[in-house]
Amino acid sequence: MMRFFAMAVLAAIISCYGSPSAYAADLSSQSKAEIDYLFSYLKKSGCQFNRNKKWHSADEAVSHLDRKYKYLLEKNMLSSTEDFIDKAATASSASGEPYRVKCAHGEPTQSGIWFKAVLSEYRLDAGRTQPSPFTEK
Numbered sequence: 001m002m003r004f005f006a007m008a009v010l011a012a013i014i015s016c017y018g019s020p021s022a023y024a025a026d027l028s029s030q031s032k033a034e035i036d037y038l039f040s041y042l043k044k045s046g047c048q049f050n051r052n053k054k055w056h057s058a059d060e061a062v063s064h065l066d067r068k069y070k071y072l073l074e075k076n077m078l079s080s081t082e083d084f085i086d087k088a089a090t091a092s093s094a095s096g097e098p099y100r101v102k103c104a105h106g107e108p109t110q111s112g113i114w115f116k117a118v119l120s121e122y123r124l125d126a127g128r129t130q131p132s133p134f135t136e137k
Helices: 001-018 029-045 058-074 083-088 111-127
Strands: 047-052 054-056 100-102
Touching: 001 083, 001 111, 029 058, 029 083, 029 111, 047 058, 054 100, 083 111
Parallel strands: none
Antiparallel strands: 047 054, 047 100
């Protein structure tokens, strides 16, 4: 009798709120394309990436962040590009130490800020119907 009651309660919860897997958001194709762009941009940037107080090349950074990205995807822990930045590209999961990006002769910037700026510019460019007057022809 108790087992029947437990099954009835579970069925009621699912009918009201949906199955637990309904909360595991699938990452949209737009977010996947944006994250791919962030990886590509970092790789081409020539910037350095500081992780746990050690500077790494852009290629090494992309490799590391891609592993974190795949893990989070596998665990259904991402619902947006901003989620990726906040959960994978901002700080070390092991130490909590913030990541930083340093380009050319500039000052190091917190990676979360850097990635969000790159994402914002990408979205602006994607929304343009006319070529930007600032781009080279």
